[in-house]
Amino acid sequence: MNHVLLIDCLDQKGLISKISTTLANCDLNIVEMKEHVDHHSNTFYMRCEFTGNGDMKDLKDQLSLQLPSTANIVINPKKKKDVIIFATKEHHCLSDILIRHYFSELNLEIKCVIANHRDLRDLVMKFGIDFVHIPHENKTKEEFEHEIYEVTKKHSPDYLILAKFMRILSPEFVAKYPNKIINIHHSFLPAFIGANPYRQAFERGIKIIGATSHFVTDDLDEGPIISQKTIQVDHSFSADDMKKAGRDTEKLALAEALVHALDDRIFVMGNKTVILN
Amino acid sequence: MNHVLLIDCLDQKGLISKISTTLANCDLNIVEMKEHVDHHSNTFYMRCEFTGNGDMKDLKDQLSLQLPSTANIVINPKKKKDVIIFATKEHHCLSDILIRHYFSELNLEIKCVIANHRDLRDLVMKFGIDFVHIPHENKTKEEFEHEIYEVTKKHSPDYLILAKFMRILSPEFVAKYPNKIINIHHSFLPAFIGANPYRQAFERGIKIIGATSHFVTDDLDEGPIISQKTIQVDHSFSADDMKKAGRDTEKLALAEALVHALDDRIFVMGNKTVILN
Amino acid sequence: MNHVLLIDCLDQKGLISKISTTLANCDLNIVEMKEHVDHHSNTFYMRCEFTGNGDMKDLKDQLSLQLPSTANIVINPKKKKDVIIFATKEHHCLSDILIRHYFSELNLEIKCVIANHRDLRDLVMKFGIDFVHIPHENKTKEEFEHEIYEVTKKHSPDYLILAKFMRILSPEFVAKYPNKIINIHHSFLPAFIGANPYRQAFERGIKIIGATSHFVTDDLDEGPIISQKTIQVDHSFSADDMKKAGRDTEKLALAEALVHALDDRIFVMGNKTVILN
Amino acid sequence: MNHVLLIDCLDQKGLISKISTTLANCDLNIVEMKEHVDHHSNTFYMRCEFTGNGDMKDLKDQLSLQLPSTANIVINPKKKKDVIIFATKEHHCLSDILIRHYFSELNLEIKCVIANHRDLRDLVMKFGIDFVHIPHENKTKEEFEHEIYEVTKKHSPDYLILAKFMRILSPEFVAKYPNKIINIHHSFLPAFIGANPYRQAFERGIKIIGATSHFVTDDLDEGPIISQKTIQVDHSFSADDMKKAGRDTEKLALAEALVHALDDRIFVMGNKTVILN
Numbered sequence A, B, C, D: 001m002n003h004v005l006l007i008d009c010l011d012q013k014g015l016i017s018k019i020s021t022t023l024a025n026c027d028l029n030i031v032e033m034k035e036h037v038d039h040h041s042n043t044f045y046m047r048c049e050f051t052g053n054g055d056m057k058d059l060k061d062q063l064s065l066q067l068p069s070t071a072n073i074v075i076n077p078k079k080k081k082d083v084i085i086f087a088t089k090e091h092h093c094l095s096d097i098l099i100r101h102y103f104s105e106l107n108l109e110i111k112c113v114i115a116n117h118r119d120l121r122d123l124v125m126k127f128g129i130d131f132v133h134i135p136h137e138n139k140t141k142e143e144f145e146h147e148i149y150e151v152t153k154k155h156s157p158d159y160l161i162l163a164k165f166m167r168i169l170s171p172e173f174v175a176k177y178p179n180k181i182i183n184i185h186h187s188f189l190p191a192f193i194g195a196n197p198y199r200q201a202f203e204r205g206i207k208i209i210g211a212t213s214h215f216v217t218d219d220l221d222e223g224p225i226i227s228q229k230t231i232q233v234d235h236s237f238s239a240d241d242m243k244k245a246g247r248d249t250e251k252l253a254l255a256e257a258l259v260h261a262l263d264d265r266i267f268v269m270g271n272k273t274v275i276l277n
Helices: A015-025 A056-066 A092-102 A121-126 A141-153 A171-176 A197-204 A239-262 B015-025 B056-066 B092-102 B121-126 B141-153 B171-176 B197-204 B239-262 C015-025 C056-066 C092-102 C121-126 C141-153 C171-176 C197-204 C239-262 D015-025 D056-066 D092-102 D121-126 D141-153 D171-176 D197-204 D239-262
Strands: A003-010 A029-038 A043-051 A072-077 A081-087 A108-115 A131-133 A159-162 A181-185 A208-215 A225-232 A266-269 A272-275 B003-010 B029-038 B043-051 B072-077 B081-087 B108-115 B131-133 B159-162 B181-185 B208-215 B225-232 B266-269 B272-275 C003-010 C029-038 C043-051 C072-077 C081-087 C108-115 C131-133 C159-162 C181-185 C208-215 C225-232 C266-269 C272-275 D003-010 D029-038 D043-051 D072-077 D081-087 D108-115 D131-133 D159-162 D181-185 D208-215 D225-232 D266-269 D272-275
Touching: A003 A015, A003 A056, A003 A266, A015 A029, A015 A043, A015 A056, A015 D015, A043 A266, A056 A072, A081 A092, A092 A108, A092 A121, A092 A239, A092 C092, A108 A121, A108 A141, A121 A131, A141 A171, A159 A239, A181 A239, A197 A239, A208 A239, A208 B225, A225 A239, A225 A272, A225 B208, A225 B225, A239 C239, B003 B015, B003 B056, B003 B266, B015 B029, B015 B043, B015 B056, B015 C015, B043 B266, B056 B072, B081 B092, B092 B108, B092 B121, B092 B239, B092 D092, B108 B121, B108 B141, B121 B131, B141 B171, B159 B239, B181 B239, B197 B239, B208 B239, B225 B239, B225 B272, B239 D239, C003 C015, C003 C056, C003 C266, C015 C029, C015 C043, C015 C056, C043 C266, C056 C072, C081 C092, C092 C108, C092 C121, C092 C239, C108 C121, C108 C141, C121 C131, C141 C171, C159 C239, C181 C239, C197 C239, C208 C239, C208 D225, C225 C239, C225 C272, C225 D208, D003 D015, D003 D056, D003 D266, D015 D029, D015 D043, D015 D056, D043 D266, D056 D072, D081 D092, D092 D108, D092 D121, D092 D239, D108 D121, D108 D141, D121 D131, D141 D171, D159 D239, D181 D239, D197 D239, D208 D239, D225 D239, D225 D272
Parallel strands: A081 A108, A081 A159, A108 A131, A159 A181, B081 B108, B081 B159, B108 B131, B159 B181, C081 C108, C081 C159, C108 C131, C159 C181, D081 D108, D081 D159, D108 D131, D159 D181
Antiparallel strands: A003 A043, A003 A072, A029 A043, A181 A208, A208 A225, A266 A272, B003 B043, B003 B072, B029 B043, B181 B208, B208 B225, B266 B272, C003 C043, C003 C072, C029 C043, C181 C208, C208 C225, C266 C272, D003 D043, D003 D072, D029 D043, D181 D208, D208 D225, D266 D272
16 A cells, blocks of 8 residues: 655755655655745755555654654555535536546545535435535524534545535634635635635736635634646626636645645644645 | 827627728728727727828718717827836846847837946946836835936826836826836746746746736735736746746747837737737 | 528628618617628628517518529528437537526427437436437448438428537438538648548657547538637657547537527628628 | 766666765766656666766776676766757748857857858857858758768757758758757647648648657658647637647747756667656
8 A cells, every 4th residue: 555654844954865765775765756845934845655565554653753853754554535525506616526536536435515505405416425404594603514514524534625615614613624624715815805706806807817726814814825827818708797707717826735735745834834846 | 190090889780881981981991900999898899000101180080970979089190109118137028128129120119228226337338228226115105206217207108117116006107107108027926926026927837937027006016917828838847947947938928028019019908908010 | 589690692882781771761779790702603692680679581581572582582580490419439429419408508409319429428428418319330321321311301300410420421312401510520620631630640750639520511521611629739749649638629619610500690602601790 | 176977877776876986986976866767668868967076087997897798888077068950941940949049058169060051150140159161052962961060060069950950851861960969849649740730730730730849750740759849729710720720839949958958968869869867
């Protein structure tokens, strides 16, 4: 089975030599190795995919001896991630993931879809996925999120995917899943934060529209960005035309972010991402 | 000689019929006709390029009789525009225009280059263009702009092109050239307004960078947008790498805006542009 | 109800005046009018969308009187087109159309899906669309296409969409549906015609891959091109990686072609298309 | 001083460990390390940039002991490359390089410009670069190339850059500079090989145009591709419009190829390139 080794630590001379030699000594074969040094923080990031039948606990111990004591070392078997998808009424990002999943194009298992409206129920059920309807009306945010958490916690998901989920999650909920909630925002952030970005874009008279996939943090639309895409528009686009044209961009930006996340390629560095692909 | 007819007026049924019939009656031949109706303001915009040897004063009178009394009707002979370029220290947008001009690829005459530093003097003089050095140090903005205006006014330019000009022009100066000052800003507006957009972009950890060409108004970086372009970046780009990578994007965005402006294709509609190309 | 008027004829002075005046006289209101003159063949092309309750037969007669006798004049009510989709084993273009159709994003009715393999049956049936399995094994091409034609002819489709249909249609079959069969080819034509374009692309070591949607004619992959899209690849892509990466490009190129076709925006001019959008 | 280490050899387990350990033992500090394994040929490629004051001869000897005996090991000091630019009449690629060079944006020294026409003489001389006019008229190809070689050989250039040089070089000449001649072809190869690609593109009615930068080999336009770029066009583009629109694409494709080449990032693998950036 392939494994993925993720390391981040203070940079120092000889790290690649130490790590690659440790792997070689364990008779593990490197399939792909990518590294990045952030010169601002003097931090070394590495993602290494390898094959071989070693004892991963033993490998981690040996690496710990070689690396700075504050190093983060994670070794994951390369397997499907468990995800829960959140949606509201718009289908396009959800549809895109459902279809890619149905044809095994994404490295994930969908445990269920949670939605605060019923609109997408029929679509989800076509694909044999559990649809959990949790309305938000007549509830405090706390109550609403408590109901959500009752569902999510029993699945221990690797990621929560907000596929056009139109409710803002509280800091308390977000804190339960740090760097595990991936959102798609329908603008090229940091422009047009918040509600109705296509309306804002239309009113500003811009010539490009875009989409941004990012990890969710306490600050609305301010989390670490994973992927962004833009397309050209012109004066003939109404706000609604922009919204329609933007759908494909949103789907592609989210799909790209998912591929990186599901493949263990993303490090979060402060409010940024390092993506070793 | 080709002429360009520009019309904007309240939309009503039969406008295209009236205009095209008037042109046909004057024995003028339409080479290209583009129109746009803005449904928010119910305004009709048309750009019509035609050939023929008529009396343009007469054509305008006849059109006036057919169109709503508040219609704006402009008829320009299709010829080179007189421009003045403003620069500071960065060369790339200026170089790009100088080269395109030298090989007659842009529909313009450069009357002179005005710069607040001397750095680009040698480059400009290579191409036989007047370089006017107007330092801004030890002057009030009023004094600085007065010196600039002494130069610009004697050329009666069609457009002022701010090719990485790093001084902010006062509302008083801008008011002398409404919708005639074209700037290039090194971000995808409305993101990263103001100083050091690449630094801002780097700190936000974005995955695209861009450039925006726009008309200058009283509000910094808030004028009607003419063209925008973006390119992908990633975590390996320092702020300086972004700045370097952004240069080509800036050149192309400005060059595209100039082609539209020099070809009389741009209508300003509130804070937006309608570009009939 | 909106109608779309399509005209192509020899170019001459005053055409726009004549057409727009005829429409105005019939009390019809132009919503959008686009024209193009091909200077090689001196041909005028116009697409005009209008509203109003006139007699379309009468309008056509009146236009005929005004236009050259060889003019092609077509007036279509603006309504959904009937299409039949052809598929084989690959799902992505079919999935994309099924989902867009399910959420009413495309201006079409799917009469059925015809496939020479069973692989996509379950997908199609999820969406309540008829799936017609017509195997090609152990049949002459003539027999195979006869079976297909038995199905297609009873639906009188506006368009046949080859959504990764891996059989080559005979000139005889193609002749039954001139300019009505839309294919998606997985390369940027004219490069990599025929089988296995990603394999060909891989072996050539190219840095971009692409997709082309075109009308089908007698010559394989040589028909009039409607839309093309490309994306960047690099040396790290295997032929299979290119194939995977190309899927989104194929979906988007085909979807764009469909929007133009379903909206009556495409003229075929020899082996080229004029798209008035 | 920074150095660049380039290695290609048969892949085997532990290579990264051996190489990085050898560098660490020599007290050299890795600034950037990129590797690629081509699974078809089972070949390992590495580019490693490092700092430190070691004996490069000694490093190479030590690496040779560690690596397969057939390994290619090249160590270059990181410094400007000497280039000679070839041109004919079109200026845009040449202008672009001259300007970038004048402002020290490219890692090269231009030894001279060789052209078979005089058209670009004034431009080149503005920048203080030697312009060598070698007409091709009334000469055999052998005579013409002999004159060229008399000039090139005395400069021992690292690269010859064909910046829209419209003469086909003979296999004999090409053999003198293997993988050192970089061309820009004005189409997305392998489409539209040979003369007049924009005319060919126009006649085929394509919706994208492009440019390809590649190493020159014996086969016209068939050498290893370094970079490719495309832009969208439509039916309104004449062959001449395509040519004009393609210029920026050609400039950018060539500039990108040069950056890779000048930075020692390109390996030639059969008829492909591996670019470690």
